Amino acid sequence: MTQPSALLAGVWEFIVGDDWRIAVGVVLALALTALVAVAGISAWWVVPLAVVGLLALSIRRAARPTD
Amino acid sequence: MSGAEIGLALAVFLACMVEAVEALTIVLAVGTTRSWSSAMGGVGAATLALAVIVAALGPALTSLPIDLLRLLIGGLLLIFGLQWLRKAILRSAGLKAKHDEIQVYEVQAAAARAAGAKPSGFDGYAFTIAFKGVLLEGLEVAFIVLTFGANQHRVALAAAAAGFAVLVVVAAGVAARAPLARVPENTMKFAVGVMLSSFGMFWGAEGAGATWPGGDGALLAIIPGMLIVAIALSKTVPHTSDSTPPAHSGSPPADTGDRARVRA
Numbered sequence: 001m002t003q004p005s006a007l008l009a010g011v012w013e014f015i016v017g018d019d020w021r022i023a024v025g026v027v028l029a030l031a032l033t034a035l036v037a038v039a040g041i042s043a044w045w046v047v048p049l050a051v052v053g054l055l056a057l058s059i060r061r062a063a064r065p066t067d
Numbered sequence: 068m069s070g071a072e073i074g075l076a077l078a079v080f081l082a083c084m085v086e087a088v089e090a091l092t093i094v095l096a097v098g099t100t101r102s103w104s105s106a107m108g109g110v111g112a113a114t115l116a117l118a119v120i121v122a123a124l125g126p127a128l129t130s131l132p133i134d135l136l137r138l139l140i141g142g143l144l145l146i147f148g149l150q151w152l153r154k155a156i157l158r159s160a161g162l163k164a165k166h167d168e169i170q171v172y173e174v175q176a177a178a179a180r181a182a183g184a185k186p187s188g189f190d191g192y193a194f195t196i197a198f199k200g201v202l203l204e205g206l207e208v209a210f211i212v213l214t215f216g217a218n219q220h221r222v223a224l225a226a227a228a229a230g231f232a233v234l235v236v237v238a239a240g241v242a243a244r245a246p247l248a249r250v251p252e253n254t255m256k257f258a259v260g261v262m263l264s265s266f267g268m269f270w271g272a273e274g275a276g277a278t279w280p281g282g283d284g285a286l287l288a289i290i291p292g293m294l295i296v297a298i299a300l301s302k303t304v305p306h307t308s309d310s311t312p313p314a315h316s317g318s319p320p321a322d323t324g325d326r327a328r329v330r331a
Contacts, residue, residue, distance in 0.1 A: 014206070015143065017150035026146050030138065030275045037276030044277040047268050048289070051149065052296050058153050063162055063304045 019061070025054040071266075071283060074290070075215045076228040078262035081255045082211050083232035086204040091236055092168045092246040093200030096175030097193040101182075105190035109197030117205040121212055121226060128217035134274050140214045141271025147210070148263025152297055155257035161307030168246035211263070218270055261297055265290040 016023045029050030036043035068076075098106040128136065157163040175196070182192045208229050216225030239247055269279065269286055279285035 014210075015146060017146075017154075019150070019153065022149050022153070023146045026142055026149070026271070030142055030271050033272050033275035033277050037278075042278070043275070044272055044279050044285075046277070047145075047272040047275075048292070051145070051264065051268055051293075055149055055153065055296070056300055058149075059156055059300050059304055062153070062157055063160070 019058045022054050022058055025050060029054075069283075071219060071286065072221060072224060074262060074266060074286070075219055075221060075225055078259055078266070079208070079211055079215060079225045079228040080232045081262075082259045083208045083229040084236055084250070085252050085255050085259065086208050087233050087236035088168065088247045088250050088252060089171075090201045090204040091240045092172050093175055093204075094197045095240065095246060096172050097179050097196045100176045100179040101185055101193035102190035105193035106197040108189075109194040109199075110201050112194075113198045113201035113205060116202055117209050120206075120209050121222065124213050125217060125222040128213060129220055129222070134276075136218060136274070137270040138274025140218045141267050141269070141274050143267070144211075144214050144263050145267030145271050147214075148260050148265075148267050150260075151256055152260030152264055155253050155260055156297065156301045156304060158253050159257070159301055159306075160304040162304065168248040168250075172246040211259075215266065218266075257297065261290065261294050265293045268293070 029047050032050075033043045033046040036046060094106050094110055097109075128140070131139070154163060179192065179196070212222065212225040212229050216222035236247065239250075265286065269289055273279065281288075
C-alpha cells in the first residue's frame, strides 16, 4: 500500500470505523434535515429518528449469525 | 460553568482516561522490559506532537462560520460517537473480540524482549513503541478535544480535561506499578459514545438548520434519551456466555472486528 492510500485508509478507519453505513446514514440524515428546514417545516426530529434506526440496524447486522 | 461545558469536560475526561489507560499499558511494557528513559522520551515526543496538532487545528476550526462548524463537527461527532457506542454494545454482549490490559502488557513485553539486546544508552525500540502507542491512542482524544472544544470555543477547557485525565491515569499507574486492568473501560466508552452522539446530534441538526424545542435545554432530554436507547439496544442483542452488561464490563477488547467479521 502506498503512503497516501495508507493515510486515507487510516483516516477512513479512524472516522468511519467498522460500519460505513452509519457514516452514510448520518450524512443523509443531516441533508434531509437541511431540506426539511429549508421547506419551513420543523426539522429537529429527523436526526434523532435516523440515529435510533442506524444504531439499531448496525447492531442487528453485527449480531446476526453469518453461517 | 454551563451544562454544555460540563458535558464537554466530562466526555473529554472519560475518553482521555480510556485512551490513557491503553497507552499506559504499552509504555509500562517497554519501560519495564527495555528502558524507562527512552520510553519516557517517546511519551514526551508524542505528547508534544499531539499538543501541536491541537494548537494548530484549534484556531483554524474556531474561525469557521458557526453553522458550518456545527454541521461539520456535529456530523463528525455523531459518526464517531455512534461507532464508540456500537463497539461498546457489541463488546458488552461478547460479540466483539476481547482482550485485557494484562494480556496486551504481556504481548508487548514479550515483543520488547524479543527485539534484541538493550543498548546501554538511548533505546530506539522503547522510544518508538512508546511514541507510537501514545500518539495513536492520543489522536482519538485530540479529535474529541478539537471537535468538542472548537464548537463551544473552549478548546483550552477540553485540553485541560484531557490533561487532568492523563494525570489521574499516570498517578494510578505509578501507584499500581502494573497495567490498570480493573478500570471499567467499556462502561466508560459506552458513556463517551452516548455523550458524543448526543452532542453530535444536537449540533449537527442545528448546523443543518433545525431549531431544537427548548434551545440548549433540549440536551437535557437528548442525553438521557440516547442513554435509554443505547441501554435498550444492548438488552436486545443476544449475549454470549463471556459477556457482561455495559455497566459492569471491564477492559475493552481489541478493535479486531465484530462477530460477523471474525467468523468471516
